[in-house]
Amino acid sequence: xxxxxxxxxxxxxxxxxxxxxxxxxxxxxxxxxxxxxxxxxxxxxxxxxxxxxxxxxxxxxxxxxxxxxxxxxxxxxxxxxxxxxxxxxxxxxxxxxxxxxxxxxxxxxxxxxxxxxxxxxxxxxxxxxxxxxxxxxxxxxxxxxxxxxxxxxxxxxxxxxxxxxxxxxxxxxxxxxxxxxxxxxxxxxxxxxxxxxxxxxxxxxxxxxxxxxxxxxxxxxxxxxxxxxxxxxxxxxxxxxxxxxxxxxxxxxxxxxxxxxxxxxxxxxxxxxxxxxxxxxxxxxxxxxxxxxxxxxxxxxxxxxxxxxxxxxxxxxxxxxxxxxxxxxxxxxxxxxxxxxxxxx
Ligand code: ADP
Ligand code: CIR
Numbered sequence: 146x147x148x149x150x151x152x153x154x155x156x157x158x159x160x161x162x163x164x165x166x167x168x169x170x171x172x173x174x175x176x177x178x179x180x181x182x183x184x185x186x187x188x189x190x191x192x193x194x195x196x197x198x199x200x201x202x203x204x205x206x207x208x209x210x211x212x213x214x215x216x217x218x219x220x221x222x223x224x225x226x227x228x229x230x231x232x233x234x235x236x237x238x239x240x241x242x243x244x245x246x247x248x249x250x251x252x253x254x255x256x257x258x259x260x261x262x263x264x265x266x267x268x269x270x271x272x273x274x275x276x277x278x279x280x281x282x283x284x285x286x287x288x289x290x291x292x293x294x295x296x297x298x299x300x301x302x303x304x305x306x307x308x309x310x311x312x313x314x315x316x317x318x319x320x321x322x323x324x325x326x327x328x329x330x331x332x333x334x335x336x337x338x339x340x341x342x343x344x345x346x347x348x349x350x351x352x353x354x355x356x357x358x359x360x361x362x363x364x365x366x367x368x369x370x371x372x373x374x375x376x377x378x379x380x381x382x383x384x385x386x387x388x389x390x391x392x393x394x395x396x397x398x399x400x401x402x403x404x405x406x407x408x409x410x411x412x413x414x415x416x417x418x419x420x421x422x423x424x425x426x427x428x429x430x431x432x433x434x435x436x437x438x439x440x441x442x443x444x445x446x447x448x449x450x451x452x453x454x455x456x457x458x459x460x461x462x463x464x465x466x467x468x469x470x471x472x473x474x475x476x477x478x479x480x481x482x483x484x485x486x487x488x489x490x
Contacts, residue, residue, distance in 0.1 A: 153191065158199030160190040163217040171213060177206040179267040186211055186270075189330040198222065198405055201330040203271030205392055205400045208407075219397075219404050225464040231398035231408050234466035235379045237372070242471075245369050245478050251485065252369030252478070253416040253454060254317075257378050257471065260358035260401045260410035261391045268402045269332040269357065277339040280359045287388035288343045288352060295381050297345035299354075302337035317365075318348055320356045321445065327357055332402065350381055357402050358410070360385075369415060369478075375471055398463055408463025413474040416443055419481060420453040421488035432484060436477030437461045457481065 150169045152161045164187065172183040181203030190199020200218060202208055208215050216227045225231075246252045262268055263283065266276055285299050302310065313319035319342050327333050343352040353361035362385065364378035392400040398408035406412075422429045433440055441456035442448035450456075459473040 150187075150191075153194040156190065156194040156196075156199070158190045158194075158196040159218040159221055160187050160196070160199030160214065161194075162221075164214055168213045172211050175210050177204050177210055177271075179204045179206070179271045181207055181267070181271045183211055183214070185331065186214075189326050192329040193326055196326060198403065200404065201270050201332070201402045202268055202400075202404070204267040205394070205397075207268075208397055208400070208404075215404055219407065219463065222405055223408065223461055223463040225408075229464055230395050231463055232466055233393075233398060233409065234468045235382060236468070237376045237379050239468045240372055240375055240471060242372055242475050245371065245475060246482060249368050251417050251419070251482050253418060254365060254367050255369055255371055255374045255413075255415050256317075256363060256365035257371075257374050257411065257413040258361050258363040259378070259382065259467075260399065260406045261360040261362060261385075261389075262358050262400055262402075264390045264392045266359070266392075268400070269355065269359065270330050270402060274335045274338065277335065277355055281339045281341065281354055283389060284352070284354050284360060285343075287385055290388060291381070291384055294377065295345055295350050295384065297343055297350065299341055299343045301341040303340075305337075305341075313342065316348075317443075317445075318342070318344065318351060320353055320361075324447075326447075330402070332357055350377060352385075358406070360389075371413070371415075371471065371475055375413070375467075379467075406462055409465065409467045409470050411462055411467050411470045412458045413471045414441075414456050414458035415474070415478055416454055417457055417478065417481065418452075418454050419485050422481065422485050423450070423453040423455070425488075428484065429481075432480050433457065433477060436480060437473050438477040 149166055176182055186200050189201055190196040219225055263280055314321055339355045341354045349366045351363040364374045366374055399410040401407055401410050437460045439458050439460040442450045443454050443456055459470045
């Protein structure tokens with residue numbers, strides 16, 4: 146094994162910022178109980194110098210064993226120290242908000258997702274094919290017990306007609322294929338085996354299986370009724386938790402493959418049309434920064450905006466509750482709508 150690491154010259158990720166030669170030599174020979182190593186954790190950032198983070202965990206232990214690297218990355222992304230505690234709050238009664246856009250003028254759709262991984266299993270970067278297939282079976286069985294609005298069917302990616310897959314992706318329901326960041330992290334091994342999507346009839350409740358995390362539990366609908374979307378998600382999580390046990394600890398909250406998703410593992414987003422603000426990106430970004438929001442394009446992470454429509458979501462996920470995370474997004478959206486309206490006058 147090498148005693149040094151050559152980082153790409155043009156590397157801008159937090160991994161490159163914090164992986165000093167000293168930390169590399171301290172961690173290079175360590176292995177988690179599932180056999181995960183530092184070289185595997187940083188491979189995505191090494192092969193993709195344009196990564197913003199550049200590291201993935203292979204299991205819960207990675208965050209402890211490689212903490213000299215992960216702690217500063219987590220602190221810079223979430224503003225969360227190594228001795229801080231995470232608190233979860235998915236109680237819909239605690240979310241006191243009104244509809245931010247009752248006339249449906251700006252918000253096209255709302256989506257809230259959480260990532261989850263099973264206890265006693267490595268994460269996707271370190272999982273074997275047998276373990277992944279077992280996760281898929283356990284998840285299918287748990288989801289088959291859902292009823293009422295959440296009742297639906299599971300569609301494995303294996304043997305899914307290409308047209309169906311493409312339509313689900315372009316309609317924003319399904320994950321994309323061949324993400325180069327996940328590829329380099331070993332998260333796309335054995336593709337498409339073990340992967341799939343569950344959804345109810347209206348596609349307002351969906352579960353992605355074995356993508357970046359073992360489950361991505363999603364609630365979404367047209368328009369901007371954030372409280373309704375959150376309520377459906379909270380109910381679904383409670384039901385699924387009766388059957389499956391998710392990896393969680395008091396420091397990092399829900400354990401996820403990417404350090405940006407730790408804690409709540411929640412991304413609450415709207416697709417919002419902001420033609421005036423999009424002509425003044427400095428003002429746009431000053432509002433999103435003030436509310437800890439991220440701007441993505443409408444085809445998801447690493448995509449571009451289209452026709453002044455943006456994906457606006459909470460950036461902080463750890464050290465805030467799920468209610469706080471949704472409120473970051475809600476308050477930011479109110480400010481964006483106010484600024485957009487003022488520019489119309
Ligand atoms: P994730 O949200 O799981 O981090 P992405 O950013 O890649 O992953 O988004 C996944 C999909 O969800 C993409 O197709 C994206 O367009 C869609 N999406 C995200 N937010 C919304 C929203 N508010 N309304 C409709 N679709 C959305
Ligand atoms: C990266 O490092 O850029 C990718 N691994 C994705 C990181 C998480 N996404 C994000 O913060 N937008």
